[in-house]
Amino acid sequence: MNIITVSREFGSGGRELGKRLADELQIAYYDKEILATIASKLKLDEEYVEKKLNIGNLRTVPVTFGRTFSLVNQNLDFVKILVEQEKIIKEIAEKGEDFVIVGRNADYILNNYKPFNLFVYADMESKIDRCRRKGMEDNLQKAADLKKAILKVDKSRKKEREIVTDSVWGKKENYHLCINTTEISLKEITPSLANYIKTWRKN
Amino acid sequence: MNIITVSREFGSGGRELGKRLADELQIAYYDKEILATIASKLKLDEEYVEKKLNIGNLRTVPVTFGRTFSLVNQNLDFVKILVEQEKIIKEIAEKGEDFVIVGRNADYILNNYKPFNLFVYADMESKIDRCRRKGMEDNLQKAADLKKAILKVDKSRKKEREIVTDSVWGKKENYHLCINTTEISLKEITPSLANYIKTWRKN
Numbered sequence: 001m002n003i004i005t006v007s008r009e010f011g012s013g014g015r016e017l018g019k020r021l022a023d024e025l026q027i028a029y030y031d032k033e034i035l036a037t038i039a040s041k042l043k044l045d046e047e048y049v050e051k052k053l054n055i056g057n058l059r060t061v062p063v064t065f066g067r068t069f070s071l072v073n074q075n076l077d078f079v080k081i082l083v084e085q086e087k088i089i090k091e092i093a094e095k096g097e098d099f100v101i102v103g104r105n106a107d108y109i110l111n112n113y114k115p116f117n118l119f120v121y122a123d124m125e126s127k128i129d130r131c132r133r134k135g136m137e138d139n140l141q142k143a144a145d146l147k148k149a150i151l152k153v154d155k156s157r158k159k160e161r162e163i164v165t166d167s168v169w170g171k172k173e174n175y176h177l178c179i180n181t182t183e184i185s186l187k188e189i190t191p192s193l194a195n196y197i198k199t200w201r202k203n
Numbered sequence: 204m205n206i207i208t209v210s211r212e213f214g215s216g217g218r219e220l221g222k223r224l225a226d227e228l229q230i231a232y233y234d235k236e237i238l239a240t241i242a243s244k245l246k247l248d249e250e251y252v253e254k255k256l257n258i259g260n261l262r263t264v265p266v267t268f269g270r271t272f273s274l275v276n277q278n279l280d281f282v283k284i285l286v287e288q289e290k291i292i293k294e295i296a297e298k299g300e301d302f303v304i305v306g307r308n309a310d311y312i313l314n315n316y317k318p319f320n321l322f323v324y325a326d327m328e329s330k331i332d333r334c335r336r337k338g339m340e341d342n343l344q345k346a347a348d349l350k351k352a353i354l355k356v357d358k359s360r361k362k363e364r365e366i367v368t369d370s371v372w373g374k375k376e377n378y379h380l381c382i383n384t385t386e387i388s389l390k391e392i393t394p395s396l397a398n399y400i401k402t403w404r405k406n
Contacts, residue, residue: 121375170375172324178381184406192398199395203387 002027002098002201003115005107007169010153011127011146013181014120017193018102020186024194028099030092038084044077052078053085053104053160054153082164103157107174108165116197119175124150126182176200205230205301205404206318208310210372213356214330214349216384217323220396221305223389227397231302233295241287247280255281256288256307256363257356285367306360310377311368319400322378327353329385379403 004021008014015031022029035053039046089109092099101110107117122130128146154170161169172178177196179189207224211217218234225232238256242249292312295302304313310320325333331349357373364372375381380399382392 119375123376172322172373172375172381172383173326175381176383176385178375178378180375180379182379184403188402188406189399192395192402195395196392196399199391200387203391 001093001096001113002197003093003106003110003113004100004118004197005110005115006100006102006118006120007107007175008103008120009122009127009170010150010157011131012120012122013130013186014118015102017118017120017179017181017186017190018100020190021194021197022100024190025098025100025198028097030089030099030101031103034085034088034092034104037088038081041084041088042077042080044081048077049081052081054156082160086164105161105164108161108167116177116200117175118197119170119172119178120181121170121178122181204296204299204316205400206296206309206313206316207303207400208313208318208320209303209305209323210310210320210378211306211323212325212330212373213353213360214334215323215325216333216389217321218305220321220323220382220384220389220393221303223393224397224400225303227393228301228303228401231300233292233302233304234306237288237291237295237307240291241284244287244291245280245283247284251280252284255284257359285363289367308364308367311364311370319380319403320378321400322373322375322381323384324373324381325384 002025004018004025004027006014006018006021008017018031019029032050035046035049038044039049042049085104086109089101089104089106092101093110093113107115124147127150128143131146131150132143158169161167167174177200179193181189205228207221207228207230209217209221209224211220221234222232235253238249238252241247242252245252288307289312292304292307292309295304296313296316310318327350330353331346334349334353335346361372364370370377380403382396384392
């Protein structure tokens, strides 16, 4: 059983690379469909679930009454979402099929299945460019704004990992391969990357 | 012109991988011959040069007289060796041929030539195993001793880099690809890695 997990910096093209890898290897790909399942199971709005997972980290809230109450509720939602997400990811793995999964601390959650863990990163300029090409500049006109957004999402991913796991997000020791996508074509690089993973698997 | 620089943790198999890559791509490979050239130019013993580069980092020595004098001299040798090494590496690049070079901060020194910069790492157990297989246990019987030796060399590499460059040794952002060699066969992985680098280069 071959599982490939893709962790990535925001804007580095990790999601696209994950999708391309799945296509190249002709295996399943899991990403946003997990959101829909969580939303349906928890009877929450899918967009809300996505937002909680993207920037909705637990804050250390002093448990007081009144104004902070809804914040506490939202944090409870966040915990519930994380728990449900873990359950769903494990259910996917239990089906026994090969797949690629992007984000969601899947490398940690699926550790027993010996996944190939990829980390995708790039320099800031390249990440800003990528976000721009994806049309994110509609909302965030300036590079400075994009940079801020990128750093915010990554900070959130790092923090979420600290909550869920005992390992550090983005630390190369936690991955089998770390790819810098600065100035490369994800499309061109996919076949040799897929090949690398296949060879790695055989060992 | 294709230059591949290989930086590596001690015991991770980076040197072997560099040599295999050069063979696979049928290009030149530079490593220990650089030591011989330095030794000859500076009229120093080759083994002494190697030792200085492996564990002979600059220490902060209070400049006093008497007992510390020879230590100061050795530090001067270390600086001379680093300067000569940089000169030799640049001379190699100026020849215009493709090559692989292992260690020696070549990624930094050759930055203008747009090299592909690889970092090779592995978990400690795997590095100890590799050292043991290479017969290093003749000198260092226990795993604890090997671990100490591995950490010492890597600490020295990190410190040397800090002296020579303004970038951090082993930080993934400084490399195009970081490979975890834990539990993989370097021989098996070489062709797909070479292929990855060739595709990267085309972009």
